[in-house]
Amino acid sequence: MTTRAVCPGSYDPVTNGHIDVITRAATLFDEVIVAILHNPAKRGTFPVEQREALLRDCIGSFPGVRVALFANTLLVDICSELDATAIVKGLRSGTDFAYELPMALMNRQLTGVETVFLPGDPQFEHVSSSLIKEVHALGGDVSGMVPLSVMAALSEAVPQRPGGNG
Ligand code: PNS
Numbered sequence: 218m219t220t221r222a223v224c225p226g227s228y229d230p231v232t233n234g235h236i237d238v239i240t241r242a243a244t245l246f247d248e249v250i251v252a253i254l255h256n257p258a259k260r261g262t263f264p265v266e267q268r269e270a271l272l273r274d275c276i277g278s279f280p281g282v283r284v285a286l287f288a289n290t291l292l293v294d295i296c297s298e299l300d301a302t303a304i305v306k307g308l309r310s311g312t313d314f315a316y317e318l319p320m321a322l323m324n325r326q327l328t329g330v331e332t333v334f335l336p337g338d339p340q341f342e343h344v345s346s347s348l349i350k351e352v353h354a355l356g357g358d359v360s361g362m363v364p365l366s367v368m369a370a371l372s373e374a375v376p377q378r379p380g381g382n383g
Contacts, residue, residue: 222246222303225292227256228268230367234341236275238307241335243282250299251284262350274366293328309337350375
C-alpha cells in the first residue's frame with residue numbers, strides 16, 4: 218500500500234524551514250503532496266501561482282514529492298481527494314503546538330485523518346515566512362534562511378529599505 222501525506226501551508230514564501238520538513242516527510246511516506254492553501258486570515262504577499270513556481274523550483278525534483286495548489290478548501294477534503302492518510306506539520310515551538318493542536322484534533326474528528334508533527338530543526342526555529350518578509354523589507358539579510366530563488370523573488374516583490382544589515 219502506498220503511504221501518502223500532505224504538507225499544507227501558505228508558503229508565502231517557502232523557507233528553508235519548510236524545505237527541511239518536506240524533505241524529512243519524504244523519508245517517512247512514499248508520496249508527499251505539498252499543498253499550497255490560501256489562508257483567508259492572512260493577506261498574501263506573493264500570488265499563489267508564484268508561490269507554486271518557487272516551491273517547484275526548490276523541491277520539484279525531490280523523488281516522491283509534488284506540489285499542488287488548492288483554492289480555499291477544507292484540508293480534510295483535500296486529503297480525501299488525494300487519498301492521503303496523514304497531514305505533516307513542522308513544529309518550531311510550543312506556540313506552534315498550541316496553534317496546531319486544535320486543527321489536528323478537528324481534522325481527525327472530521328474524517329479520521331491523522332496529523333504527524335515533526336520537530337523543526339533548531340537552526341530554523343526563528344524562521345517564518347512573515348519574519349523573513351519583515352526583516353528583508355527593513356534591510357536585514359535573510360540569505361541562508363530561504364532558497365536563492367526566493368531571495369531573488371523577495372528582492373523584486375518586497376522593496377528593501379537601505380541601511381539594514383543586508
Ligand atoms: O502556513 P500556514 O498559513 O500556517 O498554513 C495554515 C493552513 C493553510 C495549513 C491552515 O489554515 C489550513 O489548514 N487551512 C485549510 C482550511 C481548513 O481546513 N480549515 C480548518 C482547519 S481545522
